[in-house]
Amino acid sequence: GAVVSQHPSRVICKSGTSVKIECRSLDFQATTMFWYRQFPKQSLMLMATSNEGSKATYEQGVEKDKFLINHASLTLSTLTVTSAHPEDSSFYICSAAGQGYVEQYFGPGTRLTVT
């Protein structure tokens, strides 16, 4: 099946710094990538949808200036958490879908801890 990787798997940063998370589709071209945030007790929140070469579409309530998403190629999307604060600590998961596919393939997730 299709493989999606995320890097880093875990990151600890200080409050006020920025953190970049990479999401890569390793064996297919991902025309669409999704970024999710998973809160404790498992609920999965869609943050934004990005299509290669265009601006991301953010879900209501998600600050686009705080969570910068770039999808510059068909195999790479990045999420940058700017000026991170402890409340941004969470598990961030990306997924990718190819042209004409109805299912998405998930990355293994990134655990962000802001101290």
Added chain:
Amino acid sequence: GDSVTQMEGPVTLSEEAFLTINCTYTATGYPSLFWYVQYPGEGLQLLLKATKADDKGSNKGFEATYRKETTSFHLEKGSVQVSDSAVYFCALSDASGGSYIPTFGRGTSLIVHP
């Protein structure tokens, strides 16, 4: 808009027990339906899917049938194992209007005891 409703967990079973996790949906179009599984500390993995009414998805002993008349996609397994302990997400994708719109349920935690 589209929505997915799952039974709340946790679901606690003994090994070899029968499992049912209920999932119902609302959608404006003709969605594809999925079950994903998330093991502790990991991302989501596709468990099974069904793309049209009456299709049955199956994998690793799990099954789910796309029931359009009841708008349901219940997950079942005849005999669970301790290794099945995980969180299970029901989801749909609706390509209405040409865009890919994923919708997930809140997830159901399954705990299987030896």
